[in-house]
Amino acid sequence: MLLKSKAIRPIKSDIDSVCIRCLLRLTRNNVPRKHFKSSSPQNGAITSNSHLGKLLRREYFSANSSLGLSGTQFREPVLSHGSAGSRDAMLSGNATPMLGSQPLSGLTNDASEPPHRRRKRLKAEANGEVPLPLDASSRLSTLSSTMPAASLRRLFTTCLSLSKPRLSFLIVLTTATAYSLYPVPALLLPATTASPSLSALTLVFLTAGTSLCCASANALNMLLEPKFDAQMSRTRNRPLVRGLIGKKGALIFASVAGVLGVGSLWFGVNPTTAFLGGLNIAIYAGVYTPMKRISVLNTWIGALVGGIPPLMGWAAAAGQSATGAGDWRELLFSEGSIGGWLLAGLLFAWQFPHFNSLSWPIREEYRKAGYRMLVWTNSRMNGRVALRYAILCFPICVGLWWFQITDQGFLVTSSVINGWMVKEAWKFWRKEGHKGSARGLFWASVWHLPVVMVLAMLHKKGLWEGIWKRVNGEKEDDLWPDEEEAFDVSQNSQPRLHLTRALASPSN
Structure with a gap:
């Protein structure tokens, strides 16, 4: 023995x-x-x-967190939402190894969770303080870390993560919506050459240029604050924090995207739209980003940045039918520019219920990182502001109908989605974010923006009347008077022109 x-x-x-x-x-x-x-x-x-x-x-x-992980994954541990993300913490057993946002199979043990952490987690779940899902940038960073270091796929995925694709998509959607809502006569006329119409090529330049401008602004935003992003669960998985790309590489990407974006808008759309795209990059990276550590007014500056893209779409469409010089005064401050300003106001108002609810579960992280956010400096006012601007969406949608941008049906359909967001904002204010009210308002705001934009396009003024006339074979009568007279004159003058040419022929 x-x-x-x-x-x-x-x-x-x-x-x-x-x-x-x-x-x-x-x-x-x-x-x-x-x-x-x-x-x-x-x-x-x-x-x-x-x-x-x-x-x-x-x-x-x-x-032993190295089990089940490849060499690349072990060298670059995947940062999960709400975890420390350091190799020492993973090796010591203080953090559960994560693959993306899911724990590795066979390595989790509920009995190993400390009692105080378990009580804190259950209390947070009961109060609705469950962390929100990872954003697209975090998911793309996780995907990029699993690819070979020198591959083009990893470089492309990392650059896409720098651009915040989900946020950029919403911005491009609002820009394209404003472009499509610009009132153009005879929208569905079969003889499309007889009336002016919006150019599809201009729309391509508009969406591509706007996407590149958004990518540049978001990359500069990440470039200026990786030290503070590392302190927050919402942002610590970004590519610069994880070292997937260096500061020099991020600066090159932001510069190239900004130049190409503004250049596309300048040559493919008009100078006014290009100026607005460049202005948005400057405000977002040069004013909003540093102001987050100075004053709570940074939220209003960020909302102003979000309201500029609809103006870009409206100015792009207005430039095609401008009767004067086509400068910024005519495109942005004429009588026909009211629709663009209403859409900009809608985007400005929407961002307060969205961001105020998004920031609530991580308010303590904002405070520790030094960000001056209303959610922790004055939590009661944070709820009031979200409710106030959610209610403001009602008169803005009414204004779109009043100024003949949309039809009466938009009043009904938009009121339903606006009422849902106001209801959740009311709960958010009354319960001060607790009992799941912050999460409810966040998801209501996420669905609110794309639904309202799509409804506005479906209820564009004159759209359904044009479809009805086209189905029934009725004659379109919405040509511009000047163009109709010019068309009649050109038709009536053609026989006389042939007769004149025949009499003047030398052979006769």
Whole structure:
């Protein structure tokens, strides 16, 4: 029995310094199988083979986060939402190894969660303070970390993560919506050449240029604050924080995207739209980003940035039917520009219920990172502001109908989605963000913007009347008077022109 005890002792004393494969090989080959089969009641150190196997797999390997991870993933541990994300924390067992946003199978153990953390987690879930899902940039950073370091796929995915694709998509959607809502006569006229129409090529330049401007602004935003992003669960998975790209590379990407974006808008749309795109980059990166650590007014500046893209879309469409010089005064401050300003106001108002609810679950992280946000400086006012601007969406939608941008149906359909967001904003204010009210308002705001934009396009003034006339074969009567007269004159003058040419022919 003395020999048996000596054979087991080295395994227990050095268990923390032996890797998994070596330890299993040691237990299988170096230790005789009969030592584990024969158990003696006089020596409690000898255990069965099955019990030792369970002990090794459950107790030892639960703290060894390198199991199941490839070499690349182990060198660059995946940062999860709400976790520390450091290699030391993962190796010491203080953090659960994560793959993306899901724990690795076989490594989680509910019994290993400390009691105080479990109580805190259950309390947070009961109050509705569950962290919101990871954004697209965090998911793309996780995907990029699994790719080869020198591959083009990794570079493309990292640059896409820098651009915040989900936010950029919403901005492009609002820009395209404003472009399509610009009133153009005879929208569905079969003889489309007889009336002016919006150019599809201009729309391509508009969406591409707006996307590139958004990518440039978002990349500059990440470039200026990686130190503070690392302190927050919402932003610590960004590519600059994780080291997927250097500051020089991010600056090159932001510069190239900004130049190409503004250039596309200048040559493919008009100078006014290009100026607005460049102005948005400057305000977002040069004013909004540093102001987040100075004053709570940064939220209003950020909302102003969000309201500029609809003006860009409206100015792009107005430039195609401008009757004067087509400068910024005519495109932005004429009588026909009211629709663009209403859409800009809608985007400005929408951002307060959206951001105020988004920032509530991580208000303490904002405070510790030094960001001056209303959610922790004055939480009661944070709810009032969200409710106030949610209610403001009602008169803005009414204004779109009043000024003949949309039809009467938009009043009904938009009121439903506006009422839903106001209801959630009311709960958010009354409950001060607790009991799931912040999460409810966040998801209401996420759905509100694309739904209202799509409804506005479906209820564009004259759209359904044109479809009805086209289906019934009725004659379109919404040509511009000047163009109709010019068309009649050109038709009536053609026979006289042929007669004149015939009389003047030398052969006759």
